[in-house]
Amino acid sequence: MLGEYVQTFVIPGTIAVVGITAVSGVIYWFMKQQLGAQFKSAQEQAQLIIEEAKRESETILKDAELRGEKNIFHSTQRHEKELQRKRSELDSLKNKELQKERQLEQKLDQATKQAKAVAEKEQIVDQRLGSLDRREKQISELEVSLQQKAEKICGMTPEEAKDLLLKQLEKTVQAESANILRRAEADTRESADKKARQILALAIQRTATEHISESAVTVLPLPSDEMKGRIIGKEGRNIRSLEAATGVNLIIDDTPEAIVLSCYEPIRREIARLSIERLLMDGRIQPARIEEVVKKTEKEFMEHLRQEGEKAALDMGFHDLNPELIKLLGKLKFRTSYGQNVLAHLQEVATLASHMAAELGVDSKLAKRAAFLHDIGKAVSQEQEGPHALLGAELCKKYGESTAVCHAVEAHHNEVEPKTIVAVLVQAADAISAARPGARRETLESYIKRMEKLEEIATSCEGVDKSYAMQAGRELRIMVKPEIVDDNHAILMARDVAKRIEQEIDFPGPIKVTVLRETRAVENVGNRTA
Template identity: 45%
Template sequence: MLYYILSILPLVIIVLSVMLVISSKKKYESKFGELSELELKIIDAKRRFEANKKELTREIEAFKKEENLKIKEEILEKRKELDLEIKEMKQEIIQKEARIVKKEENLDLKNAKLEEKEQKLDEARQKVKQKEDELQEMIDRQELELEKIAELNKEEARDIILTKLDNSLTHEKALKIKDYEYTLEREKERMARNVLATVMNKGASDFVVDATITVVELPNEDMKGRIIGKEGRNIRAIEAATGVDLIIDDTPETVILSSFDGVRREVARLALEKLIQDGRIHPTKIEELVDKATMEVEDSIYEAAEGAIMELGIPTLPKEVLKVLGQLKYRTSYGQNVLRHSIEVAHIAGAIAAEIGADVNAAKRAGLFHDIGKAFTHEQEGSHAINGAEFLRKFSKEKVEVINAVEAHHDEVEKLSLEATIIQIADAISASRPGARRETLTNYLKRLEQLEEIANSHSGIKNSYAIQAGRELRLIVKAEEVNDDEAILLSHDVAKEIEEKMQYPGQVKVTVVRETRAVDYAK
C-alpha cells in the first residue's frame, strides 16, 4: 500500500502544479481586464475635465468682461455726479464772492457816510465850544456888574441865593419825604399781604382733631376683667411692657391709655386691640403681641418720614433722622399733629422763599426739621428748638443756615440768615390759621378771663369784652376821663401787657372805643 502511494505521489504533485498554474492564469487575466476598464474611465474623466475646464475658463473670462463694463459704467456715473457737484459748488462760490464784493461796497459807502457825519459833528462841536466860550464871557461880565451894583462878591451872593432856595424848598422836601414814606409803607404792606396770601393758600390743610389720650373700645364689659387679670397681673404686664398707664373706670366698654409718649401709646393701642381680637390674655402673650406692635409702629414711623420727604421733594435722609422725624406722627402740640405741622411749615417756607428770592431748598428742610426736637422733649431737658439743632448737628450733614433756622425759630439764638426769619414766619402762619390748633374749654375760658383782667386793671375803663374767641379785646372807655390821645396810648399799653403776660396763638387785636354823646330834651 505504501509503495502504491509513493508511486502515484509524483503524478499527484504534477496535477496540483498544473491546476495551480491554470488558476493563477485566470486570476491574472481577470485583473488585467479590470485594469483596462479603470484606465478607460480615467482617460474619459480627463477628457471631461479638460472640456469643463475650457468651458469654465470661457465663463470666467465672460464674467470678468461683464464686471469690468459695469465698473466702468459706475465710474462714469460717479464722475458725472462729481462734475455736477463741483460745478454747483463753483457756481455757489461765485455767488458768495459776488455777495461779499457787494457787502464790501456797501461797507465802503457806510464808512464814507460815517466819516462825513464825524466831520460834521466835529464842526458842530467847535461851534458849541465857541458858543460856550461866548456865554461864559457874558456870565463873567454880568457877575462883575452884579458885584459892583450889589457890593457883594460871587460867594456871598451865592450863599444868599442858596439860603433862600433852601428855605423855600424845605416844606416841599418834607412833603415829598412824607409822601414817599407813605407810598413805601403802603407798597410794603401790599407786597407782604400778597406774599402771605399766596403762601397761606398753598399751605392750607385740614383741621386738626388729634387727642392727647387714646381710647380703646371693648366688645363687652367682661373684657375689662380679663384685661385686669388675676390679682391685676395682666394690666401690670401691659403697663410694664408698653410704659403706658391703663385707666379702667366706670365708662362702659372703654379703656383709656394715658402717656406723654405718643409712640408708646400707639404701641399699647395696637397690642391691646390684638389681645382683644386674639382672646388669649396672659403675660407671655402680652409680651409677644407688644413686640409685634412695636415692629408695626416702627415701620409706620419710617413710612411717615419717607412720605414727608417725598411730598416735599427732599432727598433721602440718614436713618436716625428718619426715625425721629417719623415719631412726630404720634406727637401733638395744642391738638396739632407735629409732623403735619412740620410739613405745612416746610410748604409755606418754600413758597415764601420762592416769592422773595431766598434758598427754597434750605427753607423747606429747615421747615421740616424745625420741631424735630419735640420727638424727645419728654426725655431730654431744654428747649425743643435747641435740642433739635443739636440732634441735627450730631446725626446729619445739614447746612449751618438750616440748623440755625431750627434753633432760632423761637428767638433763643440770633438769626444768621434770611431763611431763619422765613421759618419763624411760616411757623406762626401754620400755628395761627383757623382750625390749626385747639385748646381745652378750661384753658379757653381762662384765657378770656385773663384778657378781661388785664383790660380792667387800667383806669378809665367802662366795659371790656373778649370777642372772636379771644382774638380781639374791645375796651369801652369813659369819655370824660380818657381823651383821644390817651385812648391811643391805652391800646398800646394793653397790647404790650398782653404780650408780656400771656401765651396765645396768632395775635390779639386791642380796640379802644371812646364815645361822646350830647343829650337834650324838648319840652
C-alpha cells in the same frame, strides 16, 4: 609543485601587471593631448578679452574728454549770465539810492520852510498872549472894584454871602427830599401791604389742611365684653402688669366693647394699643406674656416711626434726608404742641413757605426744606435742655443740612435774629399755621408740661428705673431697681418726691405718689437626659 605554482599564480599576475601599466600609459597620453589643446584655446580667448578691454577703455577715455569739455563750456556760460544779472542789480540799486537822495533833499527844503512858518506863528502867538495878559489884569481890577462896591451896598463879605446861599439851598433840598421820602415810604408800605396780603391769602387758599387737635386718650374697640375680664385678670394682675409695662392708665367702664387708654404721651399710648391688640389676637394674656409682648412691640415701633418719617419726607418731595432726621420726623407724628400734631404742622408750614417763596421769587425748595425741619428739635426737647429751635439747628448741622436751612431753623422763634428771606418766610408760615382757628389749645399743652414735670422729678432720684404719671396727673407711679433701693429707702423716696412736687408744681388737687419695688426669682425647668 613549484612549477605548477609558478604557472598557476606568478605568470598570470605578471601578465596582469604589465597589462595595467600599458593601459594607464595610454590613458595618460590621451589626457595630456586633450589638456594641451584646451590650454591653448583658453590662452587665445584670454588674449581676445584683453584686446577688447583695451579698445573699450580707449573709447571711454575719449568720451570722458568730450564730456568734460562740454561741461566746462556750459559752466562758463552760466557764470557769465550770473555776472550780468548782478551787474544789472547793482545798477538798479544805485538808481534807487540816487532817487532817495533827491527825495531827502526835497524834504529838507520843505522842513526848513515849515520851521520858518512856525517861528512866524510863534511870534504872532506871543503877541496875542501879551494882549490877553493885559486884558486879564484889567478884568481882575474891574472885579475887585465891583466886589468893593457890592460889599459897600450889601454890607456882607463874599464868604458870608456864599454861606447864606448854601444854607438856603440846603433847607430847600432837605424839605424836597423829605417830601419825596414820605411819598416813597407811603407808596412802598401801601404796595407792600397789598402784596403781603395777596401772598398770604394765596398761600392759605392753596393749603387746605385739616386741623385735628390731639387728645390724651385713645379708645380701643374690643371684639366682645368678655375680653374686659381677661384684660383685668385674676385679682387685677393683668391690668396692673399692662399699666406698669406701658405707663398707660387703662379705664375699663360700662362702655360696650371698648376700653379707654389714658396717657399724655402719644407714643406710650400707641405702644399700649398695639400691645393689647396683639395680646387679644394671641389669646394668652398673663403678666409674663404681657411684658414680653410690650418689649417686642417697642422694638417694632421704632421701625414704624422710621417708616412714618420716610413717608412724610417723600410726600413733601425730599429724597435725600439723613436717616437720623427721618427717625426724628417719625417721632413727631406722635408728638403734639398745644394740641396740634407736630408732623402735620411741619408739612403745613413747609407748604405755606413754599407757596410764599414762589410768589416772591425766592428759592421755594430751600424755603420748603427749612420749614419742614424747623420744629425737628421738639423730637429731642424732652431728653435735652434748651430751646427746641437751637436744638433743631444743631441736629440739622450735625446731619449735613445747609447753612441757610440751619439758620432758618434756629431763627424761627427769634432765638437768633433772622438774616435771610427764607428765615422770615419760615417765621411767617409757622405763625399762620399756629394761628388757624382750632389749631392749638393752651390747656392741653399746660397739662402735658405738668405731666412731664412730674415724671422728671421722679426720674431724677437715684435708683429709679421708670416713672409714669397716671390718671391725669393724680397719681405718680415710680418703679425702682430692687438691687439699689430697699424697702426703707422706697418709703423715704416717696416722701421726698411728694415734697418736691409740693414745692415745684402748682397742682389743682391731691397727687398720690406710689413707689413700687418688685423682686423676681426666675428658674427654667427642662427635661434631663440620662
